């Protein structure tokens with residue numbers, strides 16, 4: 001999170017709302033900012049003189065050493081003798097191993113690990129039995145402290161290389177503050193989406209097994225890199241214990257041929273069950289967990305789900321079972337229609353003393369405990385005087401949770417959000433908490449025109465919390481630069497685009513663009529650009 005106070009926009013507070021997953025960085029000093037943003041660790045100018053001469057061939061087997069973590073937790077490795085850089089999934093800092101080159105890309109290559117020679121630093125036993133296969137937690141056998149260090153290093157290098165903030169500046173320690181770790185490392189996620197599939201992912205040694213149709217069915221998480229293969233899981237350590245009870249109950253019954261249930265096949269588009277989404281909230285009266293079970297199906301056939309609903313509703317923590325019907329060939333979990341099969345259509349959760357209703361498709365920060373910490377930090381960074389005189393503009397407001405937590409000390413909160421359902425949820429949440437000084441408006445912040453800003457008074461504080469990963473649109477950046485609000489609080493789940501936006505906001509668009517190393521066209525052509533280009 002970055003707070004950008006005053007017109008000069010010089011002091012930043014950077015922490016990490018995206019704490020639990022290692023995503024990015026490594027030897028960034030040699031990359032162009034655009035490549036960070038696109039997730040490419042382009043390492044063509046490593047400082048090792050031999051590296052230019054060495055270029056591994058596809059299928060070549062090499063001895064490698066992992067130095068640091070890059071985008072999506074990939075290990076940045078160097079060939080022991082030459083220093084040539086390769087990226088390897090599941091290689092962790094300090095590890096020496098044998099790897100096979102699978103792909104050459106520009107001036108670096110990708111490898112698959114064949115055998116570890118000596119383990120990485122900060123090795124811990126991964127508590128989850130699926131950790132070595134599952135795409136969800138690739139760094140579970142790296143100590144939490146080391147994960148936090150790697151993320152902090154990532155943000156630091158992005159701020160320096162992309163954001164153009166100098167670590168030599170005496171201000172840097174106030175710009176980049178240490179990460180606030182989470183006090184729990186498991187069972188913290190309040191939402192998990194599992195997929196049903198007709199093709200079970202199997203480890204290499206079991207690939208020859210012939211499985212009947214039913215045995216090939218799976219419910220779990222996507223195998224990394226496969227949209228059509230599912231790693232079957234009976235429990236997930238990221239979600240709550242009651243959510244694991246529900247998952248186990250569904251696993252016990254859904255393949256029973258008598259139920260006539262079939263998983264949706266993403267190739268043939270036949271089949272019924274698409275996803276199982278489990279959300280954990282809290283019963284406001286008892287303080288105990290209450291859960292929502294969301295079956296996403298390809299058609300509306302409630303009779304087929306009857307037995308599963310009976311079994312699941314017997315679990316005391318289950319407060320809601322809904323069915324999202326998604327008839328499209330796409331594989332998203334948002335249905336065109338939603339039916340309540342048992343209990344309520346929403347569950348509740350509290351944050352900063354307010355109560356929020358959560359429906360199947362509304363956004364809510366996935367780590368409730370850290371959201372409490374994050375929202376307190378946002379309040380601190382917003383620095384509202386508390387006399388009810390100031391106006392807050394909450395951009396990308398979702399269901400209004402942040403704006404509503406600030407409303408008690410503000411004159412008025414104006415929230416902007418593109419999804420109509422989220423805006424409706426925000427209004428409902430305002431009512432639920434007796435808040436009348438908040439207005440939520442549906443609008444696309446990538447398409448703002450000259451008139452944006454004319455419908456509300458000049459804000460004293462702008463909150464931009466978690467715009468989508470491509471970051472802010474240039475139109476919005478230009479609006480904010482012109483607005484000159486005394487404070488901007490920017491929370492991000494993509495530190496690369498956040499660093500780029502901070503460069504624009506703090507140093508001005510013209511200067512920032514001038515300093516960029518690659519011409520715009522290359523960025524556009526790189527294949528990883530956001531659906532819009534902010535350039």
Ligand SMILES: C[S@@+](CC[C@H](N)C(=O)[O-])C[C@H]1O[C@@H](n2cnc3c(N)ncnc32)[C@H](O)[C@@H]1O
Pocket residue numbers: 363364365395396397398399400401402416417418419422443444445446447464465466467468
């Ligand atoms: C990750 S959520 C964050 C919600 C809220 N700020 C919070 O932290 O709880 C991002 C929100 O931005 C909204 N959004 C994404 N692109 C948008 C756009 N172009 N204009 C307005 N809202 C957008 C999404 O619909 C979503 O509700």
